[in-house]
Amino acid sequence: MTKLPRWADVVLVPLICLIIAFAFSAILIAAIGQSPAHAIWIMIDGSLGSTYGLGYTLYFATNFIFTGLAVSIAFQASLFNIGGEGQATLGGLGTALACLLIPWPHWSLALMASILASAAFGAAWALLPAWLQARRGSHIVITTMMFNFIAYALMNYVLVNILRPQGSMDPATARFPVTVNLPKLGDILGVVGIPFSSKNPANISFLIAIALAFAVWVLLWHTRLGYALRAFGKQEKAAIYAGIDPVRITIYALLLSGGISGLMAINAVQGAAHRLVLNSVEGAGFIGIAVALMGRNHPFGIVLASLLFGFLYQGGTQLALGTTIPREVITVLQALVILFTGALPYMVQRPLEALFARLARKEAA
Amino acid sequence: MTLMKRLLGATAVLALGTVAAVADPAIIYDLGGKNDKSFNEAAFNGAERWAKETGGTYKELEMQNEAQREQALRQLAEAGANPIVMTGFAFGDTLNAVAPDYPDTKFAIIDMVVDQPNVKSVVFTEDQGSYLVGLMAGMASKTGTVGFVGGMDIPLIRRFGCGYAQGVLAANPNAKVVLNMTGTDPSAWNNPVKGAEIAKSQQAQGADVIYAAAGGTGVGVLQAAADMGILSIGVDSNQNYLHPGQVLTSMMKRVDNAVYEAFKEGTDLKAGINVMDLAAGGVDYALDENNAPLVTPEMKAAVEEAKAKIISGEIKVHDYMSDNTCPAATF
Numbered sequence: 001m002t003k004l005p006r007w008a009d010v011v012l013v014p015l016i017c018l019i020i021a022f023a024f025s026a027i028l029i030a031a032i033g034q035s036p037a038h039a040i041w042i043m044i045d046g047s048l049g050s051t052y053g054l055g056y057t058l059y060f061a062t063n064f065i066f067t068g069l070a071v072s073i074a075f076q077a078s079l080f081n082i083g084g085e086g087q088a089t090l091g092g093l094g095t096a097l098a099c100l101l102i103p104w105p106h107w108s109l110a111l112m113a114s115i116l117a118s119a120a121f122g123a124a125w126a127l128l129p130a131w132l133q134a135r136r137g138s139h140i141v142i143t144t145m146m147f148n149f150i151a152y153a154l155m156n157y158v159l160v161n162i163l164r165p166q167g168s169m170d171p172a173t174a175r176f177p178v179t180v181n182l183p184k185l186g187d188i189l190g191v192v193g194i195p196f197s198s199k200n201p202a203n204i205s206f207l208i209a210i211a212l213a214f215a216v217w218v219l220l221w222h223t224r225l226g227y228a229l230r231a232f233g234k235q236e237k238a239a240i241y242a243g244i245d246p247v248r249i250t251i252y253a254l255l256l257s258g259g260i261s262g263l264m265a266i267n268a269v270q271g272a273a274h275r276l277v278l279n280s281v282e283g284a285g286f287i288g289i290a291v292a293l294m295g296r297n298h299p300f301g302i303v304l305a306s307l308l309f310g311f312l313y314q315g316g317t318q319l320a321l322g323t324t325i326p327r328e329v330i331t332v333l334q335a336l337v338i339l340f341t342g343a344l345p346y347m348v349q350r351p352l353e354a355l356f357a358r359l360a361r362k363e364a365a
Numbered sequence: 366m367t368l369m370k371r372l373l374g375a376t377a378v379l380a381l382g383t384v385a386a387v388a389d390p391a392i393i394y395d396l397g398g399k400n401d402k403s404f405n406e407a408a409f410n411g412a413e414r415w416a417k418e419t420g421g422t423y424k425e426l427e428m429q430n431e432a433q434r435e436q437a438l439r440q441l442a443e444a445g446a447n448p449i450v451m452t453g454f455a456f457g458d459t460l461n462a463v464a465p466d467y468p469d470t471k472f473a474i475i476d477m478v479v480d481q482p483n484v485k486s487v488v489f490t491e492d493q494g495s496y497l498v499g500l501m502a503g504m505a506s507k508t509g510t511v512g513f514v515g516g517m518d519i520p521l522i523r524r525f526g527c528g529y530a531q532g533v534l535a536a537n538p539n540a541k542v543v544l545n546m547t548g549t550d551p552s553a554w555n556n557p558v559k560g561a562e563i564a565k566s567q568q569a570q571g572a573d574v575i576y577a578a579a580g581g582t583g584v585g586v587l588q589a590a591a592d593m594g595i596l597s598i599g600v601d602s603n604q605n606y607l608h609p610g611q612v613l614t615s616m617m618k619r620v621d622n623a624v625y626e627a628f629k630e631g632t633d634l635k636a637g638i639n640v641m642d643l644a645a646g647g648v649d650y651a652l653d654e655n656n657a658p659l660v661t662p663e664m665k666a667a668v669e670e671a672k673a674k675i676i677s678g679e680i681k682v683h684d685y686m687s688d689n690t691c692p693a694a695t696f
Binding site: 157277317320 | 433
C-alpha cells in the first residue's frame with residue numbers, strides 16, 4: 001500500500017474527520033428536535049463571525065497551545081505526561097503569588113515575574129513524577145495523573161485556608177491589582193490600526209504562546225537537547241549507546257513539559273480571570289492531549305489544532321446562549337469532534353490510502 | 366419513526382433569529398445545574414411560574430465553566446435581556462465587575478450581596494428556617510442524636526447548620542447533633558455518592574434524622590436515609606415527595622419566589638438588599654400529604670409556636686454569619 005502524499009495526510013485526513021464528526025453532530029441535534037444547520041451556523045458565527053467571538057476563540061486556543069505543546073514535548077521523548085492539569089493548576093498558584101505579593105509598578109514586570117513563577121511551579125510539580133520515572137521506573141502515566149488530584153487538593157487547601165480574603169465565601173483569591181492586568185489583544189492590535197474588540201479575554205499571552213510554539217520547534221529540531229529528546233523517544237537503547245543519559249533526559253523532558261503547562265496560567269489567571277479560582281484550568285490540561293495528538297506532536301499542527309478546539313469551546317458557549325440545546329448535548333458534540341479528529345484518524349487514513357493507490361495505478365496504466 | 370419525523374421537521378423548520386428577545390428576563394443557573402432537585406430547580410420553578418402566568422418567555426442558561434460567567438452576563442446584557450437573575454454566591458465577584466458596564470440593565474443575585482446601584486441582592490434567613498426543621502428533628506428523634514450534612518463548607522452553610530442545631534437543642538437540650546460537610550470546593554454541591562456515605566456514617570453514630578443542606582448532594586443523603594429506614598430533611602425545594610413517608614419535612618427556601626418576583630418586577634427591579642425571612646415567607650418548613658403521617662399534632666403545634674415567636678422576635682435565632690460563631694454547635 002502506498003503512503004499518502006504529505007498534503008493529504010496533513011490536510012485531507014483531519015478535514016474528513018471533522019466533516020464526519022459534524023455529520024454525527026447534525027444527526028444528534030436533529031434527534032433532539034433542533035435544526036442542525038442553525039446550530040452549526042451559530043457555532044461558526046459566534047466564534048469566528050465577529051472580533052468579539054474571535055477573541056474568545058483565541059483565548060481558549062491560547063490555553064490549548066500551552067498545554068498541547070507541553071504534552072507534545074514529553075511525547076517526543078516517549079513520555080506520556082497527563083499531568084498537565086495539575087501542573088497548570090500549580091502554575092496558577094505561582095502566577096497568583098507573583099501578582100499578589102509584590103506591588104508591581106507595570107504589567108510588563110509583573111508578566112516577567114509570573115512567567116518565571118508559573119513555569120517554575122509547573123515544572124516543580126512535574127519534578128517528582130519525573131524523578132520517580134527516571135530512577136524508580138514508576139510509570140509516568142500513573143504518577144502524573146495522581147499528582148493532578150494532589151494538586152487539586154493542595155489548591156483547595158491553599159485557597160480556602162490561606163489566600164481567600166476575609167469574609168468571602170468563594171474559594172478564590174482577591175482580585176489582582178489593576179496594574180498587573182495584561183494588555184488585551186484588542187488594545188495591541190488597535191495600536192497598529194487593526195480594529196479588534198477588547199471586550200473579550202484574549203490578551204498578549206496569545207502572542208507569547210505563538211512565540212513559544214516557534215521556540216519549541218527550534219528546541220526540538222535545531223538544538224542538541226532536542227535531538228537527544230527525540231533520539232531517546234525513538235529508540236531508548238540506541239540513545240543510551242550514543243551517550244545520552246536516560247535519567248537526565250527524562251527529567252529534562254518532563255520539567256520542560258510541566259513548565260510549559262504552568263505557563264497556561266499567565267493567560268487564564270493573569271490575563272483573563274484576574275484572580276485565582278479553584279478550577280482555573282478547567283480541563284485544558286486534558287484537552288492538551290487531544291490537541292497534541294491531532295497536531296501530530298508538531299508545534300505548527302498544535303497551533304492549528306488549538307484554534308479548532310478554541311472554536312469548539314467558544315462555539316459551544318454560543319450554542320448554549322443562542323439555542324435551547326442542553327449543556328450535556330453540547331458536551332457530547334465537543335466529545336464527538338475530539339473522538340473523530342483525535343482518536344479515529346486511522347479509520348479515514350486506510351480507505352484514503354486505498355483510494356490514492358487506485359488513482360496511482362490508473363495513472364500508471 | 367419519530368426520529369425520522371423529527372429529522373424531517375428539523376430540517377424543514379429553520380429557526381430564525383437567535384437572540385431576538387427584547388427585554389425578556391433571563392436566568393442563569395450555577396454549576397449545580399437546573400435539575401438539581403433543590404436550589405437551582407427552585408429557581409427554575411419560579412421562572413416557569415412567571416412564564417405560565419404572564420405567557421412571557423425567558424432566556425435560561427446553565428453554567429459549564431468559570432470562564433463563561435462573565436461572557437454569559439455580558440452577552441445577555443448586550444442582547445437586551447432585562448432583568449438578569451443569577452443563582453448562587455459564586456457570581457458575586459463577576460457581577461460586581463460587570464454590572465457597572467450596563468447601567469440600564471437590572472441584575473438580581475440570590476444568596477449574595479453585591480453593592481451596585483442596578484443590582485438587587487436577595488438573601489434568605491436560612492438560620493430561621495433551619496431552626497424550625499431542627500425543632501422537628503429534635504422531637505422526631507428517638508435516639509436523641511440527629512445529623513446534618515452540609516454541602517460546601519462556607520459560612521452560608523454553617524448558618525444552616527447553626528440554626529438547625531439551635532432548633533434541635535430547643536426541642537431536646539440533651540440531644541447530640543452530628544455535623545459534617547461534604548467538601549470545601551463547588552463539587553460538594555453535586556456529589557450524591559459522598560452524601561450517601563456521610564449519611565451512613567452518621568446513622569452509625571446513632572443519628573435517626575438527617576438534614577441535608579447540600580444542593581444535589583442531598584439527593585444521595587435522602588436516598589441513603591430512606592434505604593436505612595431513618596428520617597431525613599430536605600432543603601431549598603419541597604423534597605418530601607422524593608421518598609414519601611420517609612422525609613420528615615423540607616426547609617423550604619423560596620428561591621422560586623425570589624426569581625418569580627424579580628421577573629415580575631421586570632425592568633423596574635428595585636435595587637438593594639432584599640432579606641427574605643420567615644415573616645416575609647422567604648423560608649418555611651414543608652407540610653404536605655407525603656409527610657403528614659410523620660408530623661404529630663404536638664410537633665405541628667410546637668413548630669407553629671416557634672414560628673410565631675421568631676416572627677414576633679420572642680425567639681432570636683443566632684445567625685452564624687453575624688459573627689462567625691455558633692453557640693449550639695462547633696464546626
